[in-house]
Amino acid sequence: MAATDAGQAVIAGHFGFAAGVKASQRQVPLWSLMLATAWLDVVFVPLYASGVETIESAPDAAPGYGAAIIHADYTHSLLGAIVLSAIFGAVFAWFWGQRTGIVLGLVSFSHWVLDLIVHRPDLPLLPPAIADSPRLGFGLWRLPTASMVIELAIVLFGSFLYWRAARETSAAAGVIHSTRADIAGAVVVVSGVVVLFFDYTGLLG
């Protein structure tokens, strides 16, 4: 879920997960993995702007990181996440082949799984327009510091896997100096940590 006026949410964790996937699925461009992991939120933005999906602060939490309760019944319902991820994967499979399409579809769906861990129970199985269904969410955000630490661990571990894979790939290609791999790894980890910092502190609103 993207950050909004009502509170901050998971971004860097998705980002770190995508970097880690790159280490094992090296044919998939990093930008497409990043886009995949944020895809549900990308679709959420216009629906939020138009008032179809909304977000509010939880009454049991101070406004800020981990305080959000979302009403994203289309983009963040289980069915909606499956459909959006399938569409995303199918589009990229058309251009880059079935394997890459499946990877990107699964990474897109990983967004819902990670959100499931941290969200309070606000993720429906089905959009209410189709049928009433239970709302899921394990609520790790009730412990914002623990959530942040876990998110940071995902960023650091995913970035490390990415950096190690980049160095291995460079060496295998006969590149003597892995400067570009080091720069890429540094940008990935710094980007993730900076995003998490602003998310946790709310300095960007």
Added chain:
Amino acid sequence: MQFFLALILFVIAAGIVDGGVPWPRPTRGKP
């Protein structure tokens, strides 16, 4: 929304530097 835009910029930057690493290319073709 400002935060979301910042995220997009970071994603683009990561994508650019990733292009400097000789990764294998995805297999082109229809599913």
